[in-house]
Amino acid sequence: MTRDGRAAQEVLADQFRITAQLSALTGEYHRLLQQVAAAGFARQMAEDAAPETLALARRAEQAAKQTAETCALQIIDLEKRLSALGRELAAST
Structure with a gap:
């Protein structure tokens, strides 16, 4: 038993679950x-396009970066x- 009374089997089950989540999240991150x-x-x-088009493209790029960064933080947590x-x-x- 672990110090908080959990059986090793429970810890292993949690490890397996988190490993599966980590694998899926890593694929999503890529x-x-x-x-x-x-x-x-x-x-x-x-x-070289209109300023509005460039502004839209910049916002889309920033949104994509933020989404990827959020995913990276979730990976670090896992x-x-x-x-x-x-x-x-x-x-x-």
Whole structure:
């Protein structure tokens, strides 16, 4: 048993669940990075266009970056939780 009374099997189940979430989120993050790149390319292409078009492209690029950054923060959080579970499991043995 771990120090808070959880069985090792429960900790392992949590590790498995978080690992699956981390895997899915990592795939989503890579997709978002592709969107950031595409939005950046669209902004570059719009630099010779009308000011309104360029402004729209800049906003789209910024939105894509913010979404990717949010996803990256979620990944960091999951990695920390996974690490904490590893320490919890190690302490139980």
